[in-house]
Amino acid sequence: MLLKVRNLGKTISGPSGRTTILNGINLDLDAGASLALTGESGSGKSTLLHLIAALDGFDAGEIEVAGNRLSRANEGKRAHLRRTIVSVVFQQFNIIPSLNVQDNIALHAGLGSKSDPAWEHHLIDKLGLRDHLHHFPEQLSGGQQQRVAIGRAMAMRPKLLLADEPTGNLDEASAQSVLDLMLDLVKESETALFLVTHSLEIAKRLDHQIQLKGGVLQ
Numbered sequence: 629m630l631l632k633v634r635n636l637g638k639t640i641s642g643p644s645g646r647t648t649i650l651n652g653i654n655l656d657l658d659a660g661a662s663l664a665l666t667g668e669s670g671s672g673k674s675t676l677l678h679l680i681a682a683l684d685g686f687d688a689g690e691i692e693v694a695g696n697r698l699s700r701a702n703e704g705k706r707a708h709l710r711r712t713i714v715s716v717v718f719q720q721f722n723i724i725p726s727l728n729v730q731d732n733i734a735l736h737a738g739l740g741s742k743s744d745p746a747w748e749h750h751l752i753d754k755l756g757l758r759d760h761l762h763h764f765p766e767q768l769s770g771g772q773q774q775r776v777a778i779g780r781a782m783a784m785r786p787k788l789l790l791a792d793e794p795t796g797n798l799d800e801a802s803a804q805s806v807l808d809l810m811l812d813l814v815k816e817s818e819t820a821l822f823l824v825t826h827s828l829e830i831a832k833r834l835d836h837q838i839q840l841k842g843g844v845l846q
């Protein structure tokens with residue numbers, strides 16, 4: 629099992645005391661398999677994705693990614709996981725404005741010592757970015773920026789790709805091509821995919837579907 633989530637709970641403290649955001653979450657994902665997470669706005673989808681990405685801590689239960697227990701991982705270990713095993717693609721692209729396409733794609737794999745020039749070359753062609761290697765993010769369309777973000781995420785050949793509404797900011801045609809590319813690439817590199825989406829149509833294209841409601845899986 630690549631990803632195991634057991635009795636996961638997350639609370640936050642605010643002015644009116646502690647609020648539960650996620651409660652008793654259990655899920656499993658096999659290596660190379662894909663899972664779609666749907667749920668209303670505010671149901672906790674992004675929170676769960678951030679916890680699995682080791683971007684935030686939790687107060688109950690456990691998340692295990694490729695044998696690494698996140699409850700026990702310090703900041704250094706978490707950063708290492710994000711450069712070698714787990715990649716994230718966000719709705720807002722989040723590529724680095726001061727780096728060109730080529731450098732953005734190479735960034736995380738380089739930091740994690742997982743550079744693979746032949747695979748990067750393949751990604752650049754597959755994602756249709758060959759003619760844009762020396763362009764900066766502001767010179768690209770939204771669809772192109774998201775393809776750069778996917779290239780950056782996949783360059784390290786992660787075991788797990790986490791994507792939070794990756795096509796939410798794109799028009800229908802770009803959304804379709806970005807989704808197709810992402811599904812192709814994870815299959816090709818046997819990367820497991822955890823995808824947050826509002827679209828039941830998109831969710832149906834993945835192996836498994838789960839739904840969050842008020843911080844609880846249905």
Ligand SMILES: Nc1ncnc2c1ncn2[C@@H]1O[C@H](COP(=O)(O)OP(=O)(O)OP(=O)(O)O)[C@@H](O)[C@H]1O
Nearest residue numbers: 640642649667668669670671672673674675676840
């Ligand atoms: N840092 C925070 N401080 C306070 N409340 C937060 C924080 N992060 C998330 N929340 C609350 O936790 C709940 C879940 O938020 P989350 O962003 O995970 O929802 P979501 O399902 O991703 O929603 P959306 O579909 O709109 O992206 C919401 O009620 C949100 O207001």
Ligand SMILES: [Mg+2]
Nearest residue numbers: 673674675792
């Ligand atoms: Mg969200």
